[in-house]
C-alpha cells in the first residue's frame with residue numbers, strides 16, 4: 001500500500017513548499033479544507049458526458065455516485081471532462097476522434113495530480129479511447145459505463161437501435177412504409193438515455209471491458225435507467241481508492257492472456273467487427289501485437305452463443321437478465337485463461353465462478369450454438385493482402401461463396417448519388433465495391449461499409465448482396481459485407497484498382513477474397529493510379545492522415561504505440577512552477 005508521501009499527487013500537495021502552498025491553496029479555493037484532502041488519494045473522474053452525445057447523458061448523475069464512493073473510501077474525487085464521441089452527431093465519424101480522445105485523457109492524467117482514475121464511457125468509441133489512455137498512462141484505473149437504453153415499441157414491436165432503423169429504412173426505400181409510419185417509428189426509436197440496445201459496438205466494447213477485467217463483474221449490461229447502475233457507480237468509486245492503495249495498475253490486467261480472453265468473448269458474443277480494430281489498438285498501447293489472423297484462428301474454435309440483434313433476436317435487457325457477459329464467459333470457461341488479474345483484485349476465474357446463463361434462448365449452450373462455424377472470418381487474397389473482415393454471424397449463408405461482377409463507387413458521395421438510380425446495372429449477383437472510405441481516405445474510417453441494397457433490388461425482394469469496402473460497418477448492421485480491406489484504396493491498396501465489370505470471388509470457407517484480373521493488367525492499372533488529394537492541409541485531420549495506421553494495426557497513430565520496452569514507461573511531468 002503506498003503511503004501518503006508515496007502517492008503521485010503528493011508531489012503536487014506535499015512537495016516543495018512554495019509549490020505545495022500554491023496547489024493546496026487551489027483546493028482550498030474550491031471550498032476544501034486540509035482535512036478533506038491531506039494525504040488522500042486523488043481520484044480523477046474522466047467524464048465523457050456531453051449534450052453532444054445522447055448515449056452518455058446519464059454519466060453526469062453516475063459521476064455523483066462515483067464521487068460518493070470515493071469519499072466513503074477516503075479518497076478525494078476530482079471530475080474532469082474529455083472530448084466526447086457521440087456516434088450520431090459526429091461527422092464524418094466518431095472514429096476520426098478516438099485517438100484524440102485517448103490523447104486528451106492520457107495527457108490530462110500526465111499533467112495533473114491524479115493517483116487513479118474512473119473512466120465514464122458508453123457510446124462506441126468512448127470505451128476504447130479511454131482504455132487506450134489508461135493502458136498508456138498505467139495509473140490505477142477502472143471503467144464504468146452508462147448502460148444500454150430502454151426499448152421503444154412500434155405497434156407492439158420492439159425496436160432495436162440501429163438494426164431496426166436499417167430494416168425500416170429499406171422498407172421505406174422500397175415503398176412499403178408510409179411517411180406517417182416512418183415518423184411513428186422515429187418517435188419511439190430512441191427511448192431515453194443510454195447506449196444502443198442491440199449488441200452493437202457500444203455493448204460489445206463495454207462487454208469486452210468487463211472481459212478484460214477493467215470493469216466490475218456483472219455490470220456492463222445493466223440498463224441505463226436501472227437503479228443498480230447508481231449502486232455500481234458508488235462501488236466503482238470505492239474500488240478505485242482501493243486500487244490506488246493496492247497499486248494495481250492496468251499493466252497487470254491488460255496482458256496478452258487478457259486480450260485473448262477478450263477476443264474469445266467477442267467471438268462468443270458475435271459482437272461488432274469494430275472491436276477487432278479497437279482491441280488491436282488497445283493491446284498495442286501495452287506493446288502487445290495481435291495479428292489479424294489471430295481473430296480468425298480463435299473464431300474457428302469459439303462457439304457463437306448469443307442470440308442478440310443484429311445477428312439474432314433479443315435486445316440488451318434480455319441479455320442482462322440472462323446473465324450478461326459473465327454468463328457468456330462462464331459458458332466458454334475452458335477456452336479462457338482464468339488466471340488473468342482483474343480490477344477486483346481477483347482472477348477472472350474467481351469473478352465468473354458462479355455465473356451461468358439464466359435464459360437458454362438468449363445465451364445458448366455450447367451444444368447448440370446460434371450458428372456453426374464462428375462469428376467472424378478474416379479474408380486474404382490479392383484484393384486484401386493484409387486482410388479484410390466479414391461478420392459471418394450476420395451474413396447470408398448462400399452468399400458466403402460467391403463470384404460476381406463489380407459495380408464500383410469511387411467514393412461515398414458517388415455511391416449515394418447512384419445507388420437508387422434506375423440506371424444502375426445491378427443484379428442480385430453483383431458485388432458492390434466502395435473505394436476511398438478507409439482510415440486515410442475520408443479521413444476517419446467511417447461506418448459506410450454497409451452499402452444500402454439498391455432500391456430496384458429491394459423492390460424485387462432482394463435483401464442482401466455482397467458488398468466490399470475499406471470502410472467499417474455499424475455494430476448494429478447486418479448482411480454479407482466485407483470490411484476493413486487492407487491496405488485501403490487511398491493508401492494504394494488493390495481495392496483502388498477495381499473497375500466496373502471486374503469479377504470478384506468471395507470464398508469465406510477458404511478465407512479468400514480475390515480480384516479475378518490478371519497480374520499484368522493490375523500492374524498497368526497500378527502504374528496509372530494517382531492517390532486521391534485531400535482537402536485537409538492542416539489541423540487534426542491532417543495529423544490523422546499522416547499518422548494513422550491501417551485497420552489491421554488498429555488505426556492508432558504510429559507515434560502513440562510504444563516501439564520499445566523503454567517507450568512503455570509513462571513519463572512523468574516535472575512538477576515545478578507552471
Ligand code: FES
Pocket residue numbers: 055086087088122123124161194195196200202
Ligand atoms: Fe451511441 Fe449506439 S449511437 S451507443
